[in-house]
Amino acid sequence: MPVAGLTITLAADEALASNAITEMSSQHEIVLGRVDGRYMAAVMDTPSPSRSRDLHGWIESLAGVDYLDVVYVGFDPDPPDAPAPQPPISSTLPSP
Amino acid sequence: MSNTIDRRQFLRSSAMAAAIAAVHQRAFGSASALPQPKMTGIVWNKAPCRFCGTGCHVKVGVEAGKIVAIAGDEKAEVNKGLLCVKGYHVGGILYGEDRLTQPLIRRDGKLVPISWDSAITVIAERIAKNPKGFAFYGSGQWTVAEGYVAQKLMKGGLSNNHIEPNARLCMASAVTGFISTYGVDEPAGCYDDLDACDVVITWGNNPAEMHPVLFSRLIDRRSKGEKLQLIDLGTRRTRTTEHADHYIQFNPQSDLAIANCIAQQLIANDTYDKRFVEKFCAFRADPDPASLFGGPISFDDYKKSVAEYTPEYTAKISGVPVAQLKMLGKLFGTRGVKITSLWCMGMNQHTRGTAINRLVHGIHLLSGHWGTPGDAPTSLTGQPSACGTAREVGTLCHALPGGRIVAEKPHRRFCENHWNLPVGRINPKPGYHTITMWDKFCTPTAEGGDIDTLFVQVTNPGQSLPNLHKLYKAKEGLDDKFLVVSEIYPTATTELADLVLPASLWVEKNGIFGNSERRTQQWFKMVEPPGDARDDAWMTIAIARKLYDMGVEGMQDKSGRFLFHLETPDGKPYPVWNWDKYYNDEFNIDRALYEEYRGMTTWKNKDVAPYDELVKSRGLRWPVVQQSDGSWRETRFRFSEFDDPYVEKGKEIQFYHSTSKDDRAQIWFCPYEAPPEMPDETYPFWLCTGRVLEHWHTGTMTMRIPELRDAMPHTYVEMNPKDARELNLANGDIALLKSRRGEIQLPVWFGGRGTPPRGSVFVPFFDETLLINDLTLHDYCPVSKEPDYKKCAISIRKAPPEKAAETTPPPTP
Numbered sequence: 043m044p045v046a047g048l049t050i051t052l053a054a055d056e057a058l059a060s061n062a063i064t065e066m067s068s069q070h071e072i073v074l075g076r077v078d079g080r081y082m083a084a085v086m087d088t089p090s091p092s093r094s095r096d097l098h099g100w101i102e103s104l105a106g107v108d109y110l111d112v113v114y115v116g117f118d119p120d121p122p123d124a125p126a127p128q129p130p131i132s133s134t135l136p137s138p
Numbered sequence: 139m140s141n142t143i144d145r146r147q148f149l150r151s152s153a154m155a156a157a158i159a160a161v162h163q164r165a166f167g168s169a170s171a172l173p174q175p176k177m178t179g180i181v182w183n184k185a186p187c188r189f190c191g192t193g194c195h196v197k198v199g200v201e202a203g204k205i206v207a208i209a210g211d212e213k214a215e216v217n218k219g220l221l222c223v224k225g226y227h228v229g230g231i232l233y234g235e236d237r238l239t240q241p242l243i244r245r246d247g248k249l250v251p252i253s254w255d256s257a258i259t260v261i262a263e264r265i266a267k268n269p270k271g272f273a274f275y276g277s278g279q280w281t282v283a284e285g286y287v288a289q290k291l292m293k294g295g296l297s298n299n300h301i302e303p304n305a306r307l308c309m310a311s312a313v314t315g316f317i318s319t320y321g322v323d324e325p326a327g328c329y330d331d332l333d334a335c336d337v338v339i340t341w342g343n344n345p346a347e348m349h350p351v352l353f354s355r356l357i358d359r360r361s362k363g364e365k366l367q368l369i370d371l372g373t374r375r376t377r378t379t380e381h382a383d384h385y386i387q388f389n390p391q392s393d394l395a396i397a398n399c400i401a402q403q404l405i406a407n408d409t410y411d412k413r414f415v416e417k418f419c420a421f422r423a424d425p426d427p428a429s430l431f432g433g434p435i436s437f438d439d440y441k442k443s444v445a446e447y448t449p450e451y452t453a454k455i456s457g458v459p460v461a462q463l464k465m466l467g468k469l470f471g472t473r474g475v476k477i478t479s480l481w482c483m484g485m486n487q488h489t490r491g492t493a494i495n496r497l498v499h500g501i502h503l504l505s506g507h508w509g510t511p512g513d514a515p516t517s518l519t520g521q522p523s524a525c526g527t528a529r530e531v532g533t534l535c536h537a538l539p540g541g542r543i544v545a546e547k548p549h550r551r552f553c554e555n556h557w558n559l560p561v562g563r564i565n566p567k568p569g570y571h572t573i574t575m576w577d578k579f580c581t582p583t584a585e586g587g588d589i590d591t592l593f594v595q596v597t598n599p600g601q602s603l604p605n606l607h608k609l610y611k612a613k614e615g616l617d618d619k620f621l622v623v624s625e626i627y628p629t630a631t632t633e634l635a636d637l638v639l640p641a642s643l644w645v646e647k648n649g650i651f652g653n654s655e656r657r658t659q660q661w662f663k664m665v666e667p668p669g670d671a672r673d674d675a676w677m678t679i680a681i682a683r684k685l686y687d688m689g690v691e692g693m694q695d696k697s698g699r700f701l702f703h704l705e706t707p708d709g710k711p712y713p714v715w716n717w718d719k720y721y722n723d724e725f726n727i728d729r730a731l732y733e734e735y736r737g738m739t740t741w742k743n744k745d746v747a748p749y750d751e752l753v754k755s756r757g758l759r760w761p762v763v764q765q766s767d768g769s770w771r772e773t774r775f776r777f778s779e780f781d782d783p784y785v786e787k788g789k790e791i792q793f794y795h796s797t798s799k800d801d802r803a804q805i806w807f808c809p810y811e812a813p814p815e816m817p818d819e820t821y822p823f824w825l826c827t828g829r830v831l832e833h834w835h836t837g838t839m840t841m842r843i844p845e846l847r848d849a850m851p852h853t854y855v856e857m858n859p860k861d862a863r864e865l866n867l868a869n870g871d872i873a874l875l876k877s878r879r880g881e882i883q884l885p886v887w888f889g890g891r892g893t894p895p896r897g898s899v900f901v902p903f904f905d906e907t908l909l910i911n912d913l914t915l916h917d918y919c920p921v922s923k924e925p926d927y928k929k930c931a932i933s934i935r936k937a938p939p940e941k942a943a944e945t946t947p948p949p950t951p
Binding site for chain 1: 146149150152153154155156157158159160161162164165166199206207208209210219220221222223226227229354357358361362363844845848849
């Protein structure tokens with residue numbers, strides 16, 4: 043469902059950064075892009091918001107990643123497995 | 139099927155292009171020329187983000203009338219292509235399943251549909267019956283035009299100053315701090331300071347969660363190998379603390395003593411900047427009672443006043459070790475190092491909010507850490523147009539556009555002339571500020587509650603006001619009170635509304651916001667609002683027109699024309715109240731209203747840019763001044779000759795709106811005073827409230843975005859693990875929190891994002907099913923009238939099993 047464009051700030055330690063790149067490249071939901079200095083472009087394409095969140099957390103937890111920023115999110119108009127949002131307040135409003 | 143595949147591939151290509159552009163920007167400091175992938179049917183346009191006051195620009199991708207993609211705008215100086223977790227989901231705020239789509243009126247306790255014309259008539263009749271009993275409550279999320287028309291209707295049309303934005307609850311102390319120090323509101327510096335400073339001090343501020351893009355900008359400098367020191371002054375450990383070189387934990391309210399202690403050391407150690415102080419500063423203190431401008435004192439008076447705040451004395455008040463206080467004193471006394479102070483609600487939502495704002499400006503001035511890039515005291519805002527609409531348009535109850543105030547006759551005369559109104563139309567008496575306004579609305583008329591009709595736009599006071607039982611829930615059962623709420627979704631406020639109006643949101647309308655760094659930002663309508671939802675500015679104008687048709691005198695100018703008389707470029711009157719004609723290709727109403735307002739902005743040198751310049755840019759920082767070649771130049775650093783065109787040649791620094799009329803800024807002495815409510819035997823804990831990364835304010839928008847709601851589904855009480863153990867509370871257990879004003883049950887969380895010290899807890903306020911503001915205090919700063927959401931006394935105990943069973947399940951930390 044979500045498609046996210048990421049910029050990943052790699053650790054100053056080149057060995058750690060290299061390990062992080064290797065680990066990320068093993069995930070089929072992540073496509074790695076250009077690296078300029080310590081910044082790497084990547085795209086995360088996942089089947090659900092929860093998987094997207096888990097993967098996001100996993101990238102952030104890698105020793106070779108200093109920081110993760112999201113710069114783009116594409117919305118699928120008909121997500122196959124997204125739960126319908128629940129209104130937080132069950133109000134006295136009439137049904138549409 | 140193939141369309142779906144093409145589209146997904148397109149989204150992946152767009153995502154990679156955006157990521158590469160952002161990488162290029164960060165690595166080389168300029169936007170990449172990489173072309174955006176093309177796909178028929180998708181149109182991209184720019185807009186400022188709808189959430190906080192940072193003012194990030196997003197690129198909005200629209201296909202078939204719906205937002206399908208959001209990207210950070212790499213051309214935007216504010217965010218340079220980056221967005222935070224809320225920002226990249228901002229498109230989803232339009233598409234919650236329970237959007238309000240038709241006007242609804244309460245009949246026999248239930249909200250039932252009503253036509254727009256009937257709804258507008260109901261409001262107009264209430265106003266016409268008792269114009270003095272009408273109040274208007276908006277927000278720092280009003281666009282400039284929305285705030286401007288509300289302001290003009292109330293002050294210019296109804297001679298009624300009972301209008302407030304919710305910014306009273308978040309930025310009012312910053313406003314009074316700036317005005318009493320410099321004579322004019324809003325920061326002198328800008329975000330460029332974050333790129334130039336050597337040290338950042340966060341004063342009760344957690345930008346890692348609340349202003350993540352700005353924080354990322356700081357952390358990014360470290361990633362590039364630059365040396366940047368971060369000092370976190372706070373009452374609890376946060377995500378910002380994780381990145382800090384020094385964490386200085388102080389007792390609630392004692393930030394005043396710490397600031398005075400820095401001043402004491404600068405003087406005692408003879409390390410203050412004598413040249414800067416002699417040339418550019420004067421001294422001031424509060425008389426009793428406190429006032430906005432206080433009275434002048436001498437340097438010797440000031441020196442005597444701060445003398446008692448030695449590190450040893452301050453350590454006893456603040457709990458901060460002497461060594462850390464001396465470190466701060468030494469830092470400010472060091473020339474050559476560039477210091478930027480950042481703050482937001484920690485300093486503003488404070489019963490001594492004006493005082494602590496003044497003191498932080500004061501230590502920057504006293505030490506000369508002021509006026510060059512990187513040396514700046516800079517307040518951050520929480521709402522996208524708290525500066526642009528609440529402060530610059532002047533929608534507070536005492537204010538008029540462009541820094542004017544109702545109490546000053548020349549200011550009123552200027553506005554009356556600009557609006558072509560008869561002399562004397564504007565009431566000189568300030569209206570009710572937010573707390574009084576809601577108190578009067580929720581008090582029976584027979585007992586002095588003289589506000590009987592209240593119109594709320596673009597905010598959710600049923601959740602965000604303090605002490606909700608007194609200031610909001612007491613409205614229930616008061617049959618002669620009438621609450622009108624313009625909203626996008628059902629909220630805690632619509633629960634008690636008598637009339638609900640469905641509103642357009644963000645890119646469903648044209649708009650302009652003003653961010654924390656004086657940057658005015660424009661966007662165009664990109665998609666249609668759902669159902670019968672309409673613009674807030676239109677609602678206000680339509681009410682005014684109905685009043686005009688009813689013969690209410692104030693709705694005419696002195697030529698007999700409608701208060702909101704607008705003419706097309708060829709001079710024809712335009713029926714701006716007619717929704718069918720509100721948007722059209724020939725006449726941009728947002729532009730016309732903004733240009734009318736722009737003519738009021740130059741008096742205090744807040745010259746906002748022409749609309750057409752805003753269209754071309756990602757925002758411009760005022761004063762925006764036309765150059766001899768016809769171009770328009772923004773100002774990054776106010777009052778400094780090297781950048782501010784209004785500083786006279788040779789002056790170096792000139793505070794040209796000085797309250798002492800001598801181009802000097804005021805260094806204030808404000809003593810530490812104990813808070814009005816402190817923990818005691820019955821209520822032994824401090825309660826602090828605030829936000830979390832995933833949710834924005836009361837969660838009306840972010841709780842409709844599945845990704846954000848699922849990441850943080852409900853609120854919690856963040857505790858120190860030792861306190862929790864002592865109370866026999868495990869992670870996830872339900873705790874009963876009580877204050878003198880209310881009680882609530884919340885799941886306990888410790889070992890998570892933040893750690894409060896022993897005797898203190900933190901509760902986020904985003905959850906409308908668990909209203910922490912039932913407990914908060916509504917005592918406020920005597921000058922800014924801003925209440926204190928950061929400190930009150932509560933008790934905590936484990937909830938009885940039968941009560942705990944009724945509570946929302948705990949979060950999964």
